Amino acid sequence: MAAKAVIRFFVSLKTSLWLLCLVTVLLLAGAFIMPGEKAFLSVHSMPLLDWMRQQPVKSTWWLWATMGLLLVLAANTLVCSIDSIVKKRKVTQWMLLISPQIVHIGFLFMLIAHLASAAGGFKTFAVAAEGTPLEMPDNSVLQIKQIAMSFDSYGYLYDWAVDVEYRDNGQVLKKDRLLPNKPVFHKGVGVYVKDLRAFPSKMVLLEVSREPGAVWALVGGIFFMTGTIALLVLKMKREETQTQP
Amino acid sequence: MVAAFYALPFYLLGLWKRVFLYVGLILQGAYIISRGLHLGRLPLVGPHDTLIFLSAAMVAFSIPFNRGTKEDPALSRGISFAAMVFTALGILWQPHNAPLPPVLKTLWFELHVVLAFFSYALFGIGAAIGVFSLRRKDVYHEALQYRAILIGYCLFSLSMILGGIWAYLAWGTYWLWTPKELWTSIVWLFYTLYLHARLMQGWSGRPLASLGILGFVVVMFTYLGVSLFMKSSHTF
Numbered sequence: 158m159a160a161k162a163v164i165r166f167f168v169s170l171k172t173s174l175w176l177l178c179l180v181t182v183l184l185l186a187g188a189f190i191m192p193g194e195k196a197f198l199s200v201h202s203m204p205l206l207d208w209m210r211q212q213p214v215k216s217t218w219w220l221w222a223t224m225g226l227l228l229v230l231a232a233n234t235l236v237c238s239i240d241s242i243v244k245k246r247k248v249t250q251w252m253l254l255i256s257p258q259i260v261h262i263g264f265l266f267m268l269i270a271h272l273a274s275a276a277g278g279f280k281t282f283a284v285a286a287e288g289t290p291l292e293m294p295d296n297s298v299l300q301i302k303q304i305a306m307s308f309d310s311y312g313y314l315y316d317w318a319v320d321v322e323y324r325d326n327g328q329v330l331k332k333d334r335l336l337p338n339k340p341v342f343h344k345g346v347g348v349y350v351k352d353l354r355a356f357p358s359k360m361v362l363l364e365v366s367r368e369p370g371a372v373w374a375l376v377g378g379i380f381f382m383t384g385t386i387a388l389l390v391l392k393m394k395r396e397e398t399q400t401q402p
Numbered sequence: 403m404v405a406a407f408y409a410l411p412f413y414l415l416g417l418w419k420r421v422f423l424y425v426g427l428i429l430q431g432a433y434i435i436s437r438g439l440h441l442g443r444l445p446l447v448g449p450h451d452t453l454i455f456l457s458a459a460m461v462a463f464s465i466p467f468n469r470g471t472k473e474d475p476a477l478s479r480g481i482s483f484a485a486m487v488f489t490a491l492g493i494l495w496q497p498h499n500a501p502l503p504p505v506l507k508t509l510w511f512e513l514h515v516v517l518a519f520f521s522y523a524l525f526g527i528g529a530a531i532g533v534f535s536l537r538r539k540d541v542y543h544e545a546l547q548y549r550a551i552l553i554g555y556c557l558f559s560l561s562m563i564l565g566g567i568w569a570y571l572a573w574g575t576y577w578l579w580t581p582k583e584l585w586t587s588i589v590w591l592f593y594t595l596y597l598h599a600r601l602m603q604g605w606s607g608r609p610l611a612s613l614g615i616l617g618f619v620v621v622m623f624t625y626l627g628v629s630l631f632m633k634s635s636h637t638f
Contacts, residue, residue: 170602177595181588188584192632200579271577280574313501337504338571349574366574374576378563385556392552 167236176230180223187219205275231268234261253395256388263381266373274370282351283363290324293365295344298324302332304359317353319361409433410489413457416482420468420475423461423482430458430489441499446515447506448498449491449629456625457488459523467527467546476537480530510568517561522621524554525593529618532611539607547614548600555593562586581632585624592617 166172191197196216200208209217238258245254283291291299302320309315319335323343333341340349345367352362409426416423434455437445445451464481505511528550535543566576577583596613599605 170598173598174595174602177591177598181591181595184584184588184591188581188588191579191584192581197579201575205579274575274577278575309501311501314504315501316504338508338510338568340571340574347574349572351573364574368570368575371570371576374566378566382556382560382563385559389552389556393549 164236167233168240169233170237172233173230173237176226176233180226180230183219183223183226187223190216190219201280203280204278227268231265234264237261250391252387253391256384256391259380259384260388261384263377263379263384266377266380268377270370270373270377272370273373274368277369278367279346280364280366283365284360285363286358286360291363291365293323293343294346294367296325297330297343299343299348299365300324301361304353304361306353306355306359308355314353314355317350319350321348407493409457410486410493413461413482413486413489416485417479420478423478423485424465426485426489427458427461430454430461434458437497443502443507444512444516445497446512446519447502448495449626450493450495450497452515452519452625453488453492453495456519456522456526457485457492459520460488460526461485463520463523463550464527464530467531467550474534474538476534477530480533481527484526484530505572508568508572510564510571514561514565514568517557517564521554521558521561522625524550524557525618525621528554529615532614535611536608536615541606544606544610547611551593551596551614551617555590555597558590558593562590582624582628585620585628589617589620589624592620 194216196212202208205220209220214221238261242254242258248254279294285291285301287301287304289301291301293299300322302322303318305318305320306314307316317337320332321335321341322332323330331343335341335348335350337350340347342348347366347368349364349366350361351364354360409429412422412426412429414422416426434445434451437451446455460481464478468478468481528547531543531547531550535547569578570576592613596610596617599613600610
């Protein structure tokens, strides 16, 4: 009896609507709490779950609650999708049946991505000048070979490039170049230029990070968009035939 | 600036005859193109350019929707009014003519922003149809609102995904905890709610039309309110 009630709860569209409503309200609360709380200045300095554990609950309660509700929403999405496929498996327009489920899969992948990044991300920062060697998490050494910056006549920085070399036991493993919107990757760890300084000497602020959810998020995004576009085309066709004025 | 300014009276006249709305659009389109050519980039940085782009996008996207409501000019009047307000607000701000920082010189940024404003425009049209639908209370206008919002939702989702890819390449993470991103999630969840509510019995008619209108209020706060009133690295 209790099992049936649980299934009825998870299979209901009403549950989805309530959960979406509650998550929206929690994020709304967070949107007003976040700008006023100094604790959020350090939110990007470490993986989210570690950061949340270190902060007072009065600042992060809405994040904990959102996370909890998203888990319930994930279960609701999964159960609804399975139920829909089982109940409507004999329909002729199978694309119309499958498209929303592809959207749901994309959404679930995105949730997994956020969870993976929040739990298993890694991030560290370093200030480096030309010639500075930096030890990487895999014990290889990243050496800054050259920092190039271009300024226009008004003094605006319009381009930059940072040449780097990965070394291991004195041997050069790889040479690469960091550019705007082009980080370098080595063994799953990304190196990003966060800031540059030209005077009194050329320096860069580097971020070395690993985002384990990135691939999941990309896969989720592809599923989500594929399903959404398919659904859009099918719905438009159907609406056109149903709603001629 | 002059072309953008001259679009205003045409949008005003658009309240009377729809053809003036389109003349205003041509003038505004010419202004956007000329600014793009002058700056050598997409003119979509700062409130001036984005408001004018939003107003032009709203008018352009309203053309196929207007075709479905020929007998009643209320929708095109609503769009005229919105275009007039956004253009007037845009003119109040100084254009952003400074060169862009290197991180913004990428196709990811351009696609992210263009799609975001296209979706805002469609959500705006959805809200205008919602007002119209509250008066007329027919299935046809509800379907029209749904169509505008579904296309807007699709573009908005794509904009968020492309923004995530860009953020990952530029800053090492596809998600930054900034007020703008939080509000963007609120917009996305809100319209997800709208699309799912349409599948429920009892939501048809007034509740759905009202949701579509309320959604645009959230969109406007995300676009203008967050940038103006909240401190965020992620502004216009």
